[in-house]
Amino acid sequence: MFGYYLDLALHSLGRNKILTALMVLAIAVGIGASMTTLTVVHLLSGDPLPGRSQAIFYPQVDADPKNKDSSEPLDMLDYRSALDLWSAKRADRQVMLVQSTVRLNTDDAGKPAVMMPMLSATADFFSMFNVPFRYGGPWSEQDDAARARVVVITDDLNQKLFAGENSVGRVLRLRSSDVRIVGVLKPWRPSPQFYAIRGGRFAAGDTSDFYAKPEDVITPFFTGLDVNDGNFQQFTCWQMPAHPGHLQDSPCVWVALWVQINDATHVAAYRRFVADYAAQQQAIGRFTHSGNTRMRSLMGWLDFNGVLPSNVRLQAWLAVAFLAICLVNMVGLLLAKFLRRSGEIGLRRALGASRAAVFAQYMVESGLIGLIGGVCGWLLTMAGLWFIRQQPVAYADLARLDVPMFLLTFVAAIGASLLAGALPAVRACRVVPAWQLKSL
Amino acid sequence: MDILPILSTLRRHKTTAFLVIAEIALTCAIVCNAVFIINQRIERIHMQSGVDEQRLLHIALANIGVTKDDKARRAEDLAALQQVPGVISVASVNQVPFGNSSSNGSIKLDPKQRLATLNATDYFGENVTQTLGTQLIAGRELHADDYMDMDQVVNAAAAKDAKGIPHVTVITQKMAERLWPGQPALGKQIYMSDYAFTVVGVVKELIRPSIWDDSAASYTMVLPVRVANNEYILRVDDPKNRERVLKAAVAKLKEINPHRVVLKQHLLSNMREDFFQNDRAMTGLLVGVCVALLVVTALGIVGLGSFWVAQRRRQIGVRRALGATRSNILRYFQTENFLLATIGIGVGMVLAYGINLLLMVHYELPRLPAIYFPVGALLLWTIGQLAVLGPAMRAAAVPPVVATRSV
Numbered sequence: 140m141f142g143y144y145l146d147l148a149l150h151s152l153g154r155n156k157i158l159t160a161l162m163v164l165a166i167a168v169g170i171g172a173s174m175t176t177l178t179v180v181h182l183l184s185g186d187p188l189p190g191r192s193q194a195i196f197y198p199q200v201d202a203d204p205k206n207k208d209s210s211e212p213l214d215m216l217d218y219r220s221a222l223d224l225w226s227a228k229r230a231d232r233q234v235m236l237v238q239s240t241v242r243l244n245t246d247d248a249g250k251p252a253v254m255m256p257m258l259s260a261t262a263d264f265f266s267m268f269n270v271p272f273r274y275g276g277p278w279s280e281q282d283d284a285a286r287a288r289v290v291v292i293t294d295d296l297n298q299k300l301f302a303g304e305n306s307v308g309r310v311l312r313l314r315s316s317d318v319r320i321v322g323v324l325k326p327w328r329p330s331p332q333f334y335a336i337r338g339g340r341f342a343a344g345d346t347s348d349f350y351a352k353p354e355d356v357i358t359p360f361f362t363g364l365d366v367n368d369g370n371f372q373q374f375t376c377w378q379m380p381a382h383p384g385h386l387q388d389s390p391c392v393w394v395a396l397w398v399q400i401n402d403a404t405h406v407a408a409y410r411r412f413v414a415d416y417a418a419q420q421q422a423i424g425r426f427t428h429s430g431n432t433r434m435r436s437l438m439g440w441l442d443f444n445g446v447l448p449s450n451v452r453l454q455a456w457l458a459v460a461f462l463a464i465c466l467v468n469m470v471g472l473l474l475a476k477f478l479r480r481s482g483e484i485g486l487r488r489a490l491g492a493s494r495a496a497v498f499a500q501y502m503v504e505s506g507l508i509g510l511i512g513g514v515c516g517w518l519l520t521m522a523g524l525w526f527i528r529q530q531p532v533a534y535a536d537l538a539r540l541d542v543p544m545f546l547l548t549f550v551a552a553i554g555a556s557l558l559a560g561a562l563p564a565v566r567a568c569r570v571v572p573a574w575q576l577k578s579l
Numbered sequence: 580m581d582i583l584p585i586l587s588t589l590r591r592h593k594t595t596a597f598l599v600i601a602e603i604a605l606t607c608a609i610v611c612n613a614v615f616i617i618n619q620r621i622e623r624i625h626m627q628s629g630v631d632e633q634r635l636l637h638i639a640l641a642n643i644g645v646t647k648d649d650k651a652r653r654a655e656d657l658a659a660l661q662q663v664p665g666v667i668s669v670a671s672v673n674q675v676p677f678g679n680s681s682s683n684g685s686i687k688l689d690p691k692q693r694l695a696t697l698n699a700t701d702y703f704g705e706n707v708t709q710t711l712g713t714q715l716i717a718g719r720e721l722h723a724d725d726y727m728d729m730d731q732v733v734n735a736a737a738a739k740d741a742k743g744i745p746h747v748t749v750i751t752q753k754m755a756e757r758l759w760p761g762q763p764a765l766g767k768q769i770y771m772s773d774y775a776f777t778v779v780g781v782v783k784e785l786i787r788p789s790i791w792d793d794s795a796a797s798y799t800m801v802l803p804v805r806v807a808n809n810e811y812i813l814r815v816d817d818p819k820n821r822e823r824v825l826k827a828a829v830a831k832l833k834e835i836n837p838h839r840v841v842l843k844q845h846l847l848s849n850m851r852e853d854f855f856q857n858d859r860a861m862t863g864l865l866v867g868v869c870v871a872l873l874v875v876t877a878l879g880i881v882g883l884g885s886f887w888v889a890q891r892r893r894q895i896g897v898r899r900a901l902g903a904t905r906s907n908i909l910r911y912f913q914t915e916n917f918l919l920a921t922i923g924i925g926v927g928m929v930l931a932y933g934i935n936l937l938l939m940v941h942y943e944l945p946r947l948p949a950i951y952f953p954v955g956a957l958l959l960w961t962i963g964q965l966a967v968l969g970p971a972m973r974a975a976a977v978p979p980v981v982a983t984r985s986v
Contacts, residue, residue: 161878168871242641242840252840254641343791344942345857378772379736449942450861457613457868464605464872468879471598475886531856566594 140496141503148504155476159508162472166512166559169465170552171519172458178524178544180455182537183350184447187329188437191269194231195437196398196406198224200417201428203377203392208430213392214337215374220420221394225261229412230398232267235360236260237394238335241367243356244312257313258335258354259363265291265322267399268334273297275307275322278359286361291322296355311356316366318358327353330537331446333437334397337374339444347448350534410434466559469508473563477501484567485575497568505560506553513552520548585915592887599883599916600923603959606876607927611955612934613865613872615947620858620865623793628676628851629751629784631712633818635847636825637675640809640832641840650728653807659831660813665824668814672704673806674788676711677847677854681788686800687770688758698795699754700787703729703804708749708782710814718765718780721749725779725803732804741774745803749780753797769800776802809839812847821846873958877966880916884970888912888977895974896981905975912971913964920963924956931955 152159186192200220201212216224225235241257264270265277278289290311297306310317331349339346358366369384373391380389400406410432417429435443477484484497520540527538540548589596653671660669674681682703685695702708705726708715725747735743748769755764755778764778785799815824829844888895895908935947 158882161882165875165878168875172868240641252838254840254842341791345791347857379733381733381737383733450857453616453942454861454864457609457865460605460609461868461872464602464609465875467598467602467605468875468882471595471602471879471883471886474595474598475882479886479889530860531853562594 140499144500144503145507147500148507151476151480151504152507158472158476162469162476162508163512163515165465165469165472166509166552166556167515167519169462170512170516170548170555171523173455173462174516174520174540174544174548174551175523175527176451176455176458177547178520178540179451179527179534179538180447181544182330182539182541183451183534185330186438187331187333187441188268191399192437193403194399194401195267196230196400196409196434197437197440198396198398198409198413199433199435200224200413200420200426201431202390202420202426204427205377206428206431208428210431211340212431212433213375215392216394216396217392218387218389218394219425220416221396224396224413224416227412227416230409231401232263232399234261234264234267234334234397235394236264236334236397237360237363237371238354239363239367239371241356241370242314244314255356256354257356257358257363257367259358259360259367261360263399264334264357267397268329270327271325273323273325274305275320278321283359283361286365287359288316288318288362288366289321289359290318291324291357292320293324293353293355293357294326295352297323313356313358313366318362318366328537329353330534331441333441334395336441336444336446337395339446342445344445344449346444346446347450347532347534349444349446350532350537352533352536406434462555466555469556469559470562473505473508473560474566477563477567478570480567481570482575484570485572488570488572489576494568497570498564501564501567502557502560505556505564508560509553509556510549512556513549516552517545517548582914582918585911585918589915589918595883595887596919599880599919600926602876602879603920603923603963604927604930606872607924607955607959608930608934610869610872610958611927611931611947611951612938613869614955615935615951616938616944617862617865617869619944620862623858624855624862626786626790626793626796627784628786629711629713629782629797630676630786630847631814632676632847632851634815634821635711636813636815636821636828637678637843637845637847637850638811638813638825638828638832638841639843641842649807650805653805655835656809656811656832659835660811660828663813663824663827663831665815665817665820666813666828667816668706668710670704670706670710670812671806671808672702672707672810672812673808674700674702675810675812675847675850676786676788677850678788679854684771686758686798690770690773690775692770697754697757697798699750699798699800702785702799702801703806705803705805707812708785708801710812711785712814713785714783715749716752716781716783717763718749718778720780721747721801721803726805727803729804729806736772744774746774746776747779747803748776749782749801750778751785751797751799752781752783754799755781757798776800873962877962880963880966881969884912884916884967885973888970888974891974892977892981895977896979896983899977899979900982908977909971909975912967912974916963916967916971917960920960924959927959928952928955 188195199212200216202217202220203213221235225233237259239257240254242252243255244252262278262280262283273294277291278287282289297303306320306323309320311320332351332353336349371384371386371393373380373386373393376389376391378390380386380391386393398409400409413434414432417426417432420426421429487497524538524540528535657669657671660666681700683698683700686697686699688696708720725745727745731743750764758769759767764781767778768775784797787796787799790796813828815821825844825846829841832839898908932947938944939946
């Protein structure tokens with residue numbers, strides 16, 4: 140029967156091409172707009188460390204004397220607190236990290252020096268965040284302690300400087316220091332750049348920069364502090380720092396600390412350790428208060444910072460509302476189309492077709508419109524994502540259709556048109572055969 | 580025109596009537612809010628900066644770090660830039676309008692106040708207002724003898740020595756009005772980190788470099804502090820020359836020290852464009868959505884109207900046979916559409932208001948101005964009437980003889 144209904148549906152769609160085109164267009168545009176924006180939402184709100192994120196935490200203590208127990212602690216740590224918590228090694232892995240802008244000299248290649256973002260982190264960074272290596276590997280904890288002049292670079296920078304060859308052992312000049320390359324990453328593009336997120340609550344929804352690419356140059360934490368001394372930026376200070384750019388003993392917060400706790404039962408213990416640390420610092424007079432320590436999980440921290448840009452969310456709502464209007468429109472057009480054939484329906488019913496058979500026939504027709512609309516909608520989605528990739532936003536390069544969203548495009552298109560077709564099909568199968576036959 | 584027969588017909592065609600009403604209502608709700616957001620964004624894009632945008636250039640060099648000679652270097656750079664033909668004023672600054680990076684401070688009216696009155700941005704740099712071209716509306720500009728060097732201020736702040744901190748400031752009119760509504764600001768004092776500053780001048784407008792709250796976009800103060808951050812602004816005599824002057828200025832700086840990295844070199848007008856890039860993209864998108872929505876709605880009305888006319892061919896024929904003129908029939912369908920549109924608009928307005936309330940909570944949008952309701956209604960009525968015209972004309976063309984067939 141399905142084959143016969145499909146045949147009827149094709150025939151019926153061909154009969155009034157303009158009406159068919161209108162319906163296909165409505166569903167295609169609605170699906171195209173919704174899927175473009177939903178794909179962006181999907182890509183930007185995913186878990187950047189699937190399988191690992193629930194074990195990653197962001198401890199916070201509050202050294203700001205202007206704050207109180209009731210205030211939210213500052214988004215980053217002061218140097219002393221970060222160093223104390225990190226050195227205690229109470230978690231399975233712990234990473235201190237800080238970002239800065241460094242001058243990369245490539246005089247030997249005859250190119251001018253460039254300024255580029257640099258990440259300085261302790262050795263656990265790579266194992267904790269599952270960072271993949273193409274050549275070489277991470278540095279060791281001894282390198283951290285010895286302030287070894289080593290560096291890991293990204294695939295992007297390796298392509299730019301060394302045409303993608305194995306550059307392990309080569310030397311880069313960061314400001315006035317020579318650092319040896321020990322590792323080259325595989326392409327690595329976490330979404331968002333989770334380890335660097337902070338200050339989302341001050342961003343007024345404009346958070347697209349949270350989706351920037353990782354830094355091209357990664358040095359050991361203390362090496363970075365030496366090499367780029369004088370060029371560090373604070374998140375904020377409660378007093379003017381004595382030496383701007385050199386923040387080790389400044390009244391400023393500027394260091395991020397991440398810890399990995401594999402065993403869920405140890406989380407509470409670590410939380411207590413952070414609270415105890417703050418209480419002890421208050422006891423020795425370094426903190427004015429200690430009641431507002433925090434330790435959010437990775438996803439909790441992303442939520443707290445509202446990482447999804449508000450423009451993206453607004454666009455998604457708008458697109459879904461647009462799809463709803465397209466559907467209402469389609470209900471009307473299908474109703475017109477089906478009931479115009481009341482005579483034909485009456486004849487089929489009189490010849491013995493059941494109501495269910497008539498209903499099924501019209502649902503097949505609606506589904507077919509949905510399928511064609513889905514194909515057109517998929518093309519529009521590809522066009523929409525291409526358009527987003529041309530925009531000057533940090534997440535532009537992420538906007539690509541993945542398999543689940545590709546499948547959802549068709550499920551949504553067919554589902555929407557079946558939904559739109561249900562009411563007209565019910566009306567069609569309620570046609571009273573005798574009335575229609577009389578008027579034929 | 581008698582409305583009662585139309586109402587009784589509509590009561591018999593609840594589904595179709597409901598669909599038209601739903602479509603108009605949803606479109607009305609979304610288009611009203613979308614147009615409102617568009618207007619908000621356009622207003623933002625045209626925000627006044629208070630500076631001479633067409634004649635300003637911005638150059639930022641990489642900060643080589645704290646060195647002993649940075650003051651000497653600044654003096655040398657400024658002198659060299661001043662020599663570039665076409666430059667009328669130069670300043671070494673800490674931030675620029677539309678630069679997206681700013682220094683901000685909490686302002687109190689009374690040092691004992693627990694919470695700050697407002698948060699304002701601070702521009703530093705000798706000659707900064709003169710170079711930016713802000714308009715002084717009261718008091719005086721900052722003088723050379725008001726100025727102190729940044730490193731001395733930092734040391735004085737570390738030693739809690741109020742003498743080493745500047746004690747005058749120039750603020751914007753909007754900030755003055757916010758702090759002392761209806762009173763002259765000159766001579767009044769504000770407090771930042773427990774230090775008092777006396778307002779000696781008020782400028783008409785000077786925008787913040789980064790704006791996270793539009794209502795605070797012009798809370799700006801200028802402090803007499805000399806900075807050597809390797810960041811310069813230049814004002815040229817003629818906007819036509821600015822590209823040439825920018826190139827010459829960068830070349831001049833490179834000539835002084837070829838090893839310095841030029842981080843940024845911009846025309847301020849381009850910085851403004853980049854600054855509002857996001858708003859512009861969103862505006863384009865929203866306009867597209869509105870047009871698409873209105874087209875889809877109009878097509879829906881055409882489709883349903885045609886169906887309705889086809890369904891009632893015989894009824895129309897009977898009316899024509901009983902003496903109704905063509906214009907009676909035309910008027911009938913137009914009135915019917917008007918009624919449906921009116922109900923749809925009524926429901927749509929309530930929906931629009933609801934969506935606006937949601938947006939006010941989640942996106943900090945202001946309340947939808949009342950003017951949107953009549954304008955939105957007029958627009959949808961017009962679109963409804965235009966869309967129904969085709970089907971209505973076809974209805975009017977039904978000949979009376981139809982009534983006699985197949986009865």
